[in-house]
């Protein structure tokens with residue numbers, strides 16, 4: 001699977017006329033394997049295998065058994081089901097490739113929906129470039145202005161994992177992170193970012209403060225109710 005990833009990335013680099021960067025790229029890539037088992041949806045009562053998302057890596061190679069489930073979102077926002085052929089692999093660009101190509105290569109959104117009454121297995125190989133991923137100088141000119149600042153992929157994925165509960169599965173370079181990476185329009189980003197990431201916390205914090213306030217002011221049942229609510233809010237932090 002690593003060899004396939006090398007071959008595919010080489011082809012893309014060559015296509016962009018950037019093959020001179022490929023050896024360095026491969027030397028700085030680290031891989032992560034993920035083996036997934038999706039149980040028979042009839043037994044679990046759940047047809048969602050994995051929610052729609054883009055991969056937070058540079059590129060992904062995926063292998064699976066005969067059970068269908070992988071769906072890929074088209075440019076027209078339609079989910080297309082992938083028909084697995086024995087011994088076929090699927091290669092997908094991750095958010096890192098999007099940054100490297102300065103938006104030339106789109107990270108495909110995909111998900112797993114279980115429709116067959118059988119167990120689905122998949123093996124994914126995620127590639128992460130160590131250090132910074134940046135757009136090759138040759139790809140930037142007057143007609144193709146730089147859109148992304150260098151992105152540290154490993155930090156990016158760590159950031160995503162740490163804030164997964166707040167960001168949700170849909171988070172991608174296209175949405176929130178592009179606010180940080182985009183070279184243009186970066187003035188009000190720190191505040192907006194803080195607000196977006198902490199919106200939920202701000203909400204619970206406000207309720208928590210109101211509860212504490214009413215504990216101080218009121219008596220009787222209100223105190224107990226407020227006390228319980230403030231504990232519930234504290235848990236949500």
Ligand SMILES: O=C(O)CCC(=O)C(=O)O
Pocket residue numbers: 034036050055062064070110111112121122123124
């Ligand atoms: O299991 C699959 O086919 C897809 C898994 C996947 O998209 C992921 O782990 O990011």
Ligand SMILES: [Fe+2]
Pocket residue numbers: 053054055110
């Ligand atoms: Fe994925």
